[in-house]
Amino acid sequence: MEIRSPSGVVVGVDGSQHAATAAEWAAREAERRACSLHLVYAVETGTLTVPARSGAAVTDLLLRNAQELLDRSLAEVAVAHPRLRPTGDVVPKDPAAAVVTAAEHAELAVVGTRGHGGFASLLLGSVSLRVCAHAGCPVVVVRGGTGDGHQVLVSVREERDAEAVRFAAREAELAGLPLRVLHTWSPVVADVAHAAPMMDELGEESDLHRQLLRRTVDPVRAEYPGLDLEAEDFAGPTAATLVDASAxxxxxxxxxHAPAPRLGLRLSTASHAVLHHAHCPVAIVPV
Structure with missing residues (x-):
């Protein structure tokens, strides 16, 4: 089956409460963006271990059940958001691959923290992590609250992160919220007891980080002149700072960032920590 690649917001659903929450968030986002909403329901039929004679019947039953659940999700979205005309597909494919493929030309992909296949003790399911790691567009994992906070936060590590700042600026503008840009860094002089002889060097290092933040943020600030944008840099752990601020x-x-050759991670350690522990939805933006 060919998977459609819509250009608006794509959300993965599976009948779970986590997916329903993600679909509601995605519907509100599609309304804000004035774009289409497409639901993807993936069914892994290739992993069935049944006799060949009954395999086709079981596959057909799984697909029919999936279509019923998808139709129910589409109806719920249509009732709650009458201005939208949501579409959907049942896809006989691995869920993460199905969402990544469907979102190939999308503005945004949305997933829940975990679906029916996840363990209750897990903070984030493998499907969500894989979509975040491999999608070609920004991915939002709807976790914690539904995002009724008072600001949008974005983390900056280096100048190429300006693309993430632009995404965050648009989100803040669409939501009518201020944007807070955070650049955290670890000083070379970590031992305060021995830092006195190197305070000049530490001051110079701090200046370099402020300059990096200014170069990254100023072009976006010019693109969004009406946006309330605050940029801060300070020495401290990125993940803990963002998790605390996410409340x-x-x-x-x-x-x-693109992974390093061979064993490079697709998602940073900080991204993993924030995805697992943030108090609000988290967006992962490829830069």
């Missing part, structure tokens, strides 16, 4: 946020935005 008052509607959305946390993290950049995703």
């Amino acid at each position: 008052d946020a509607a959305l946390v935005v993290m950049p995703r």
